[in-house]
Amino acid sequence: MSSESEDFQAALETALPILRGMKKSLRRSPKATQTSLQRLQAILPSTFEKTGTEHSLTQTPEIASPRIPVNGDDGRLAKLERLKKDILGCTRCPNLVASRTQVVYGIGNPFAELLFVGEAPGEEEDLKGEPFIGKAGQLLTKIIGAMEYSREEIFIANVLKCRPDMPAGESGNRKPKPSEMATCLPWLKQQIELIKPKVIVALGLTAVEGLLGEPITMRDVRGKWLDYSGVPLMPTYHPAYLLRNQTLSEKRKVWEDMLLVLEKLERPISEKQRSYFLEKAS
Numbered sequence: 001m002s003s004e005s006e007d008f009q010a011a012l013e014t015a016l017p018i019l020r021g022m023k024k025s026l027r028r029s030p031k032a033t034q035t036s037l038q039r040l041q042a043i044l045p046s047t048f049e050k051t052g053t054e055h056s057l058t059q060t061p062e063i064a065s066p067r068i069p070v071n072g073d074d075g076r077l078a079k080l081e082r083l084k085k086d087i088l089g090c091t092r093c094p095n096l097v098a099s100r101t102q103v104v105y106g107i108g109n110p111f112a113e114l115l116f117v118g119e120a121p122g123e124e125e126d127l128k129g130e131p132f133i134g135k136a137g138q139l140l141t142k143i144i145g146a147m148e149y150s151r152e153e154i155f156i157a158n159v160l161k162c163r164p165d166m167p168a169g170e171s172g173n174r175k176p177k178p179s180e181m182a183t184c185l186p187w188l189k190q191q192i193e194l195i196k197p198k199v200i201v202a203l204g205l206t207a208v209e210g211l212l213g214e215p216i217t218m219r220d221v222r223g224k225w226l227d228y229s230g231v232p233l234m235p236t237y238h239p240a241y242l243l244r245n246q247t248l249s250e251k252r253k254v255w256e257d258m259l260l261v262l263e264k265l266e267r268p269i270s271e272k273q274r275s276y277f278l279e280k281a282s
């Protein structure tokens with residue numbers, strides 16, 4: 001073996017575990033250039049398979065994401081980009097336009113199979129332009145992680161995309177009004193139509209009411225499958241509620257809802273996942 005080949009082999013042995021780790025954590029295949037892959041294929045032909053114009057590592061096919069098409073994006077990226085521009089420039093609610101720092105469009109994977117929907121941006125989200133980044137958002141990120149997803153794989157949005165304005169001299173956040181959510185809902189509806197999630201999780205009563213456009217009792221709907229425009233909708237508690245009520249039984253209720261979501265998405269569920277909060281929750 002030439003010195004160049006030995007160097008390349010050594011680099012390959014270093015890179016492969018890193019790539020497999022990336023694939024496991026991202027749950028999709030890392031991408032590489034055609035030239036690099038051709039060179040790798042010449043050395044380890046059984047390690048790679050060709051899939052159209054791109055290639056994927058085949059050592060752990062069970063964790064590849066089926067939701068990201070290999071060839072093309074079915075045009076949704078351009079449509080979502082246009083929609084985003086329209087949403088960011090929206091002026092339908094003069095009072096919210098006057099008080100907002102910016103519109104909070106939403107964040108995540110345009111091909112997400114799972115969409116989390118909250119009620120409205122709070123103060124922090126309004127400042128940063130991203131939903132669910134405060135303490136409740138950090139808890140949501142933990143829940144998403146426990147489901148074996150990352151924030152980059154799913155999509156997170158709110159029914160109302162501008163922070164509800166506060167009376168003069170008052171700080172904090174207020175709940176969005178039904179009329180405000182009804183005005184903004186067509187934007188979320190268009191996002192859902194383009195992203196095509198397999199499941200929507202509505203976080204908290206206000207989000208459920210905003211989506212369905214009618215008064216709801218959380219006790220009646222939490223943990224039960226509803227329907228939003230043909231997409232299965234799972235209502236669960238808002239993470240802020242869990243921060244206020246830190247009992248294992250309440251955490252377990254939300255987790256049971258997430259187990260139903262994982263089952264609906266046909267995701268593997270480990271014994272460890274099934275037993276979260278179980279022993280001391282009853």
Ligand code: SF4
Nearest residue numbers: 090092093161162184
């Ligand atoms: S809340 Fe929604 S409808 Fe109202 S101005 Fe903001 S983006 Fe537009």
